[in-house]
Amino acid sequence: MTGLILGVACVLLTVVAVVLTTRTVRRMIKTIRLGQPDPTRNGPFGRRFATMLKEVLGHTRMLKWSHVGVAHWFGQAVGRGLIRPANC
Numbered sequence: 096m097t098g099l100i101l102g103v104a105c106v107l108l109t110v111v112a113v114v115l116t117t118r119t120v121r122r123m124i125k126t127i128r129l130g131q132p133d134p135t136r137n138g139p140f141g142r143r144f145a146t147m148l149k150e151v152l153g154h155t156r157m158l159k160w161s162h163v164g165v166a167h168w169f170g171q172a173v174g175r176g177l178i179r180p181a182n183c
Contacts, residue, residue, distance in 0.1 A: 154167070154168070
């Protein structure tokens with residue numbers, strides 16, 4: 096009986112998560128479509144791609160926010176340190 100209750104709870108939580116994710120993605124797409132096309136974004140792909148990788152992997156702009164960036168880095172490091180051992 097406990098397995099059935101847990102199964103139903105998992106399905107309900109999954110449905111709620113899918114609905115919330117779908118709503119959020121739709122809202123993001125709606126916001127993105129409000130922007131105007133930028134013809135200058137067709138420039139040198141290699142340099143733009145390298146800049147994007149540097150920003151995504153290094154969070155360079157976030158570190159310019161002083162305490163916010165530092166708190167983010169420590170939060171991510173601690174979070175990963177706690178989550179990964181639990182998945183073993």
